[in-house]
Amino acid sequence: MTRSKVTIDGNEAAGYVAYRVNEVIAIYPITPSSPMGEWADQWSAEGVPNIWGTVPHVIEMQSEGGASGALHGALQAGSLGTTFTASQGLLLMIPNLFKIAGELTATVLHVSARTVATHALSIFGDHSDVMATRSTGVALLASNSVQEVMDFALIAQAATLATRVPFIHFFDGFRTSHEVGKVEQLTDDDLRALIDPGLVEAHRKRALSPDHPFIRGTAQNPDVFFQARETVNPFYLAAPDLVQKVMDKFASVVGRQYHLFDYLGAPDAERVIVIMGSGAEAAQEAVEYLTARGEKVGVLKVRLYRPFSVEHFLASLPKTVKTLATLDRTKEPGSTGEPLYIDLVTVLSEGMASGKAPFKTAPRVIGGRYGLSSKEFSPAMVKGVFDEMAKPSPRNHFTSGIVDDVTHTSVEYDPSFSTEDPKTVRAIFYGLGSDGTVGANKNSIKIIGEDTDNYAQGYFVYDSKKAGSVTISHLRFGPKPIHSTYLITHANFVACHQFNFLEQRDVLKAAVPGATFLLNSPYGPEEVWDHIPRSTQEQIIKKKLHFYVIDGYAVAAEAGMGRRINTVMQTCFFAISGILPRDEAISAIKHAIEKTYGKRGEKVVQKNYAAVDASLDHLHEVKVPAKVTSGFDLRPPVPAQAPEFVRKVLGKIIEGEGDALPVSALPNDGTFPSATAQWEKRNIALEIPVWDEVLCIQCGKCVLVCPHAVIRAKIFDPAQLEKAPPTFKSAAARWKEFKDLKYTLQVAPEDCTGCALCAEICPVKSKSEAKHKAINMEPQMPLREAEGENWNFFLRIPEADRRTLSLGQVKDVQLLQPLFEFSGACAGCGETPYIKLMSQLFGDRALIGNATGCSSIYGGNLPTTPYAINHEGRGPAWSNSLFEDNAEFALGMRLAVDQQAQYARELVQRLAPPLGDELAQGLLNAEQSTEAGIREQRERVAALKAKLAGLKTLEARDLTNVADTLIRKSVWAIGGDGWAYDIGYGGLDHVLASGRNVNVLVLDTEVYSNTGGQMSKATPRGAVAKFAAGGKPRPKKDLGLMAMSYGNVYVAQVAMGSSDMQTLKAFLEANAYDGPSIIIAYSHCIAHGYDLVHGCDQQKAAVQSGYWPLYRYNPDLAKLGKNPFQLDSRPPSLPLEKYIYNETRYTMLAHSDPEAAKHLLKLAEEDVRDRWRLYTNMAAMPMNGGAKEVK
Amino acid sequence: MIDLTTKYLGMKLKNPLVVSASPLSEDLGNIRRMEDSGAAAVVLTSLFEEQIHVESATLDKFLQQGTESFAESLTYFPDLTGYNLGPAGYLEHLRRAKQAVSIPIIGSLNGGSTGGWIDYAKKIQDAGADALELNIYFIPTDAEMSGAEVEQVYADLLSAVKASLRIPVAVKIGAYFSSLPNAARRLDQAGADALVLFNRFYQPDFDLENLEVVPNLILSTPHELLLRLNWVAVLYGKIRADLAVTGGVHTGLDVLKSMMAGARVAMMTSALLKNGIGHLATVRAELLKWMEEHEYESIQQMQGSMSQRAVADPSAFQRANYVKVLSSYSLKAGTR
Missing domain, CATH: 3.30.70.20 (Alpha-Beta Plaits)
Structure with a gap:
C-alpha cells in the first residue's frame, strides 16, 4: 500500500489519528496542545468523517476539568471519546482520570507534555504533568518523534480498546508537538485494520443505557472498597502483552515495528541510558555515533511506561550492561529519585532477587534529570552522561545540560561534540514575527519534504514578547532520517532577515567554517562591510563564510508586499543553498504560495509571485575584504547603569545566553525584582x-x-x-x-x-x-x-x-507616574492602558493577583517585568497563581491584608499608652479616601515605626511587621475573559458573593487571546474564532448583569477609547467601594483582525452601535435611596454592521458564508436591541427617594 | 398601440426603462420585481475589481497579523475553507439572475488594471451577461498627466476589452473631459457600443468638527438630469455608439426628455431607492400617458428629436445657454 508522505508537526499527527478514531471530542485550549483541538474543530466544521463515516462532534468546554467530565460522560454513554491537553490542564483532569481508569474505560488522551508551573509558569516541555498522573491508573505511552506520534496515537487507541485501561499518549511539548517533520501518513485502512470492531462493540455494550439499566459510580464503604479496587489487577497484568500484540499488528500492517522497550546500540553494551520522549532521539544519534567508533554503549527507549512490564524491560537489555543511567525529564524534590530511576532500581532489585534478571551482577543504576522546560538536550549532553557512567564512582541524582554550582549535581559535557551528519543541510534563520520568516520556512520544509527524497525537519524558537518578536528557525534537510531533536549549533547556512539584529546578537555563532551567510541589508554588496559590527566581520573572515546580501525590503515593497520579506528571502535561500535546481525551486515556491494564499485571492498570490520573480536580480555575493574595518561592535544587552542583577542575569537572558547561567544566578523561590x-x-x-x-x-x-x-x-x-x-x-x-x-x-x-x-x-x-x-x-x-x-x-x-x-x-x-511600563504586549494592545491606569491611581498600594493569559505573560514573562516602583520605593505587588483560581488568589491576598490590618489595629490599641493617644487614634480613625488622607496615614505609620523602634517588646516587633497594612490596600484580580467568563467563573462568582473588598478587572478581548484566539463565553455572536469557525452562534454572556444580581457588587462596563472619563470614574468608584467590584473593560485585540491603530475608534463604534453599553452599578447609591444603575452611554446611533465589519473576525464569515453572516448579524442586532431595552429600563427603575422618570 | 420599444446595444428592448447598476440588484428578488414592474433590462450591480483586491489584501493582512511570532498564539483565526474573494460570487449571482428573469442582464464592471478588466470582462461574458457596461472611474490627480493621456487610458482599456469579448460593450463615463465630444469620439472609435452618461463620482465631504475628509454619496436628484440631456443632445448623431442617460431620471417626463435628447435608454436607481422598485411601473405609466396625450406613436420616433442637430437653435446647447437659464430663473423668482 502506498502511503503519502506529509510534512506536519506532532500536534497535527496526533490530531489526525485521534480525530479519525473517535466520535466525541471535548477540548479546551492550553499551550502546546491547543492545535490538536483546533485541527479537530476545523475538520469537524469541514465535515471530515472519521473511519466509520460520521463526523465527530467537537465541543469546547469551560476548562480541562469540564473537558474531562464531558469525556467521562461520553464514554459512559458508549461513545469513543478523546481530549487533548497538557500541563495544568492535565492536572485538572486527574480526578476524572481516576474515575475513568477505575471504571476500566477505554479512551486515549493525547498530551503534549508540558512543564507544570512551580516557581514559575513555563509553556515548554517536560514530563512533570504526565508524571503527576502515575497514580491514576492510566497507561502512559511515550512518542519520541513526529512519526511516532502518528503511529502511537493509533497504537494507543487500539490498545485501550484491547486492555480497557485508559491511555495517555504523550509526546514532548514544543520539541515534538511543534516540530515539523516529514512522516508517512497512516491511511484510513491502516486505522480500520488496527481498530477491532468487536472491541468497539464491547465498549458500547458496557455503556449506561436505560434500555438495559445498571448503575456505575457507587459509593462504597470500608467493607468492600479495597477488594473492589483490587479487581482491576488482571487488566493491568495483561496490558503489556496486549499492547505488544497491538504493536506487532501495527508492524504487520504498516511495517514499523515497535516494542514496549526498544534497545539500540552495541549488543555488548556496558553503559546504557534509559529514557523516554524526544530526548531518546538525541540519545540514539549519540549512540549511533559512539558505537560506530567502537564504544560499548546503548540506549533503551521506554515506550509503555505504565503499566510497567518488568519482564519486557529485563528482556530488552543486553546482558553485558554494567551501568544504567535513567534520564527523567521531570523533578520530584525530596524524593529518593525521579520516577524512572525509582522504577529501575525496583525492577533490578526484584529481578536480581527473583533470578529473572539476565545479569550475573546487578548493574549499577544512576539517575539524572535533563531537559526541564524544553531545556536543550543534545548528543553532547548524552555523551557527557556516558562519560560520567564510565567513571569509577559516577555521580547519582545528577543533572545534565545545566551548570549546577549550588548542589553540584551537573555532569559536564563538551559543547563542541557534534554528531551532525555531514550530508544534512543545517540552516538557521533569524527573523521577526512580522516579516513572515517562520511561515516561509514552514513552506520550505514542505517543499523539500514533499518535492524531494530528502528528510526534512523544522523547529522554531519564538520570543516572549508579542511586539517586535524575534524568531529563530532551525531547519535540517538530508538523505538520512533525522533524529536531531535539538537546536542547530553547527550551521552551514545562516540567514539574518533583519539588519539590526547584527548589533543585538551574535548571529554567526553557530556558523561552521565555509558556511553561507545571507543578510537582508539596506546596503549593497559594495558598502555593507563597513556597516556590520567588528565581531561579525571577524567571524566572516575567520570562518571564510560565503556572504550574500539582498535588500529584501526594497524588493518586497516594489512587489506590493509591504514589510513581508518572507518569499524574497525564501527564494534567495533556495537559490544559494542549491537544494533544488533554481527553476524547480521557484516553481515549487510558487506552488506553495498558491496553496498557502490562494484562498485569500488572486491579487495576494500575484504579489507574492512578483516578489519571487524580482528576488534573484537583487541577490549579490559580497567580496569579503581581508581586514576587519568596523569601528563598532554588538551593543550591550542592557545599559551599564542597570542594577547588577539586571546586568548579570537578566541581561544574559536578553542577549540569548540564558542557557549559560548557573543555578546560583537564579532566585530559589521565583522572586524577581x-x-x-x-x-x-x-x-x-x-x-x-x-x-x-x-x-x-x-x-x-x-x-x-x-x-x-x-x-x-x-x-x-x-x-x-x-x-x-x-x-x-x-x-x-x-x-x-x-x-x-x-x-x-x-x-x-x-x-x-x-x-x-x-x-x-x-x-x-x-x-x-x-x-x-x-x-x-x-x-x-x-x-x-x-x-x-x-x-x-x-x-x-x-x-x-x-x-x-x-x-x-x-x-x-x-x-x-505609571507603575506599569514598557510591557511586551502587542503594539497597540487594548488591555494594558487599563492596567497602567490602575497602576497610576493605586499602584503604590496595590496587590495584584493575575490570571494566566496575555496579562500574566506581558506582566511576568522573563526576562523583565513592566511592574515598576515609584521614587519612594513603592509599587504594585504582583503574582500569578493559576488560570482558574485568580479571583480566589486575590481574595486570599485581601484576607491576609485585612487580617494583618485587624491585628495591627489591635496592637495599636494595646500599645496606645506608649505610642501616645493622638497617634494611636489618628492611626485607627484615619480617613483614607483621598491621596491626602493616604499621605497623612503614611506619615503616621512612619511615626509609629519610629516610636516602635524604641519599644523592645514582642508586640512592638509584631506591630512593626504589620504596620504597613494600616495604610489602605487596593487588591485587584486581573485577567482576561477566558478566566472570568469560563475557567475561573465559579471562583469569581464566589469572590463576588463574598462581600470582601476585591477589585476585579476583566480585560475582555472576547477570545482566549494568549493561546491564539479561541472562543470564550465572552465571544460575541457572529464573530469567527477558533472553535467557532462558522461564527459564534450564541450571544455573549452578560457577566455584568450576573454580577449585578447580587445587589452588593460594584459593576462597571467601560471602554476607554469611547469614554476615558467614564473609565476613570469606574476605577475610582470600584476602588472606593468597600466590597467586591468588577470592571469589564472592552479591550481591542490583535485577535479581532484590524489595524490596532484604530483601536480607540473601534471602541467608540462598539459603544455607538449599542453593542457595548457603558454603565456603572454602584450599590452605595442604593444606600442613598438612588438607583444604583447608571447607563453612561447614549442610545445606539450606529448600525451594528458599521462597527463589526471593520474587523476580520466578522468579515471573514461574511466572505466565507454570507448567508450565515447575515443571519447572525440579524440576531446580534436583536441582542443589542434587547439589551439596550433592558438596561434603559433598569436605569429608569424608580427607587426609594430617587425615582427616575421613565421615558 | 404605442410602441415603447427601443434598441440598445444591439438588443431590442420592450421599453427604454433600464435599471442602472446599484446594490438593489444584489438581490435576486429585487431583480424579479424590476422585471415585473416593467424594467426592460437590468444593469447588474458592479463587480469592483478594486474592491476585490482591497478585500483580498485586507483579509490576507489581518489573517497574517501577529502570526508566527509568539509560541502560544502562532495564529489568531481558524483557517476557513474559502473566502469567496474572487469574482465567483458575482458571476454566480449573474447566472442566477439570468435564469430568474427573461429581460436582458447587463454585467457591470468597475476596474482599475488592464489585466483585471479583460479577465473579469470575459468571466462576466461567460457567465451569460447579454452585454457589459464598463464603469471607468479613473480620477486623475497627477498634474503631469494631460487630458489626452487620460483619454488614451480610457481608449486603451476599452480596445483591450472589446478585442477579447463578443458581447456588446457600453462605457459609463464621467462628464469631466475638456472636450467631451472628442473624448466620446475616441471611445466610439475604440469600439464602444454605447456611452452611458454620466457616472456619478463619489465626492468626499469635509467634517469641519474633526477636520476630516468623509466619504459621501448622495442619491441623484432630478436637476442632475439637465447635464445629461445637454450632452446627449450634443453627442447625438456625432458618434456611432448608442447613448444612454443615467443620473437624475426620476419620472416619466425625465425619460421622455432623455429620449428626445437622443438616448436609447434611460437608467434609474435613485428614484427606485427612494420610491421602491414599483416606481418603474409609475414611470412607465407616466410615459404612456404623456405619449397618448401628445399623440406620439413610438419612442423611436422621438429619439433625438430635441438633439442639438434637431432643434431650431443649436446654440441653445452652447455656453450662452448658461446666462439665459440664470436670468430666467431670477425672473421667475422675482415674480413671486
Missing part, C-alpha cells in the same frame, strides 16, 4: 511620536491610551529647565492652578513600539495643515539619541504632588 522592563531598550519602533508643544492642549488623552507607558507628562518648576538638553521641549502648563509651571510631554524613544495610538487619539489638528496634529509619528532612528537624552532628563524631573491633583480628571491623571 520589579521595574526591570526599563532596562531592555528594545528599539523596535520604526516611527515614534513627536510632540508639537505649540499645538498641544495638554488634554492627556495620549498619555492615557499609550499601551506601553512610553508617552508621559510632567508639570514642573521652570527652573528645572536650566540643565535641560538642547532639544528638550516644554510649554506653559495649561492649568489654572499650575499656571506658573511648565509642562512637558516626553516620549521614551527606545521603549516605544510605534503603535501610533497616541497620534490617532490626539484631538488637536493644525489650522493650516489638517494632517498635522499635536503628536505626529516620525522615524525613530534620527531621533533616538536626542530623545533618549531628553527622556533621561525627563525622568529626573520630580513627580507631581499627588495631593494637588484632581484625580477625577483625565487631564490630571496624565501627571501620575
